[in-house]
Amino acid sequence: MDYDDDGISFSEYTIEGEQIDMLDNILDEYVAESCANSAMLIDMAGNIIAQQDNGACEHDLYSLAALASANFAAVDTMAKLVGESEFSLLFHKGESESIHFSKVNSEFLLITIFGKDVTLGLLRLKVADALTKINAIWE
Amino acid sequence: MAFVNMKSKEVQAKIVYYGPGRGGKTTNLEYIYSKFRERIKSDMVSIKTHGDRTLFFDFLPFDIGKIMGYDVKVQLYTVPGQVKYDATRRLVLKGVDGMVFVADSQVSQRKKNILSLKNLQENLATYKKSIFKIPLVLQYNKRDLKDVPLLPVQQMDKDMNSQLKVPSFEGSALTGHNVVPTLKKIISQTMASLQNVLK
Ligand SMILES: Nc1nc2c(ncn2[C@@H]2O[C@H](COP(=O)(O)OP(=O)(O)OP(=O)(O)O)[C@@H](O)[C@H]2O)c(=O)[nH]1
Numbered sequence: 001m002d003y004d005d006d007g008i009s010f011s012e013y014t015i016e017g018e019q020i021d022m023l024d025n026i027l028d029e030y031v032a033e034s035c036a037n038s039a040m041l042i043d044m045a046g047n048i049i050a051q052q053d054n055g056a057c058e059h060d061l062y063s064l065a066a067l068a069s070a071n072f073a074a075v076d077t078m079a080k081l082v083g084e085s086e087f088s089l090l091f092h093k094g095e096s097e098s099i100h101f102s103k104v105n106s107e108f109l110l111i112t113i114f115g116k117d118v119t120l121g122l123l124r125l126k127v128a129d130a131l132t133k134i135n136a137i138w139e
Numbered sequence: 140m141a142f143v144n145m146k147s148k149e150v151q152a153k154i155v156y157y158g159p160g161r162g163g164k165t166t167n168l169e170y171i172y173s174k175f176r177e178r179i180k181s182d183m184v185s186i187k188t189h190g191d192r193t194l195f196f197d198f199l200p201f202d203i204g205k206i207m208g209y210d211v212k213v214q215l216y217t218v219p220g221q222v223k224y225d226a227t228r229r230l231v232l233k234g235v236d237g238m239v240f241v242a243d244s245q246v247s248q249r250k251k252n253i254l255s256l257k258n259l260q261e262n263l264a265t266y267k268k269s270i271f272k273i274p275l276v277l278q279y280n281k282r283d284l285k286d287v288p289l290l291p292v293q294q295m296d297k298d299m300n301s302q303l304k305v306p307s308f309e310g311s312a313l314t315g316h317n318v319v320p321t322l323k324k325i326i327s328q329t330m331a332s333l334q335n336v337l338k
């Protein structure tokens with residue numbers, strides 16, 4: 001399999017070093033604009049590809065990534081069982097922290113953790129922006 | 140599908156413990172967690188029933204330090220062994236890099252071991268992976284049991300390892316016997332399979 005010296009390599013897909021920088025920038029901007037606490041791009045196996053936060057976020061991200069990918073996969077399987085191709089919105093609301101999931105493409109998920117001062121409406125706008133930018137990297 | 144970040148020089152690899160229900164998969168991870176407490180920064184995550192059976196998976200991220208200049212993080216998972224949880228069991232296999240098959244040494248469990256191994260082969264096939272190619276280690280667990288008849292090791296080899304021909308260990312997840320050697324073996328096999336990526 002081919003890869004650049006400073007790239008990222010997978011058995012199934014590859015991300016160049018340059019693309020990681022772009023992902024970091026997109027997530028950084030996304031966190032700032034949406035006022036989210038943390039955003040991470042993970043793959044469907046639960047690996048963290050890129051992550052940015054507002055500096056005040058102390059969650060166990062590796063466990064969160066493992067659970068988020070499993071949760072997404074479980075919900076996706078439920079959708080198939082009832083004859084849907086997917087359930088588009090995945091969102092868990094807490095008293096002070098909430099989690100939002102969006103599917104980037106067949107390989108990646110964008111997971112956002114945000115506080116009670118962020119509205120779901122604003123977040124969804126900013127997520128849509130970020131997804132467009134992330135997907136543009138692979139076009 | 141290990142994730143190798145050439146930029147931050149970090150590797151994340153996924154190792155899954157598979158095997159029949161009540162075979163001792165979760166107990167393996169619990170022993171590893173207690174043994175390496177000071178090196179494991181996060182808590183072990185267990186999604187289980189009230190009766191302590193694994194419902195979805197156990198998860199334990201394990202920092203094993205530097206290998207070939209890379210900071211290696213091994214993510215240990217267990218599957219639910221009960222037959223009825225096949226759908227969730229299959230989900231956990233997504234992106235697996237290496238496997239430990241935990242077999243139950245009790246004579247009464249012989250058939251369950253064989254069926255579970257067959258189920259592993261089928262589930263790997265759904266991800267287009269071959270049980271003959273993926274890094275795999277067998278553990279014949281519960282060798283500490285004294286009051287119930289145990290399968291002779293030769294019999295277990297014949298049942299499960301005559302074609303696979305992979306490393307196998309007699310062990311006891313309860314006492315910890317051969318739990319760490321099993322783990323070390325699968326880590327080294329998994330890392331060896333990633334060698335061509337980590338040049
Ligand atoms: N004597 C003995 N008991 C064991 C050993 N390993 C596990 N057990 C016991 O067997 C029972 C089941 O162990 P678990 O680790 O929960 O089994 P599991 O494979 O995770 O089971 P599922 O989650 O249902 O798939 C528990 O009561 C353990 O204490 C062993 O090496 N020796």
Ligand SMILES: [Mg+2]
Binds near residue numbers: 164166193220
């Ligand atoms: Mg278990």
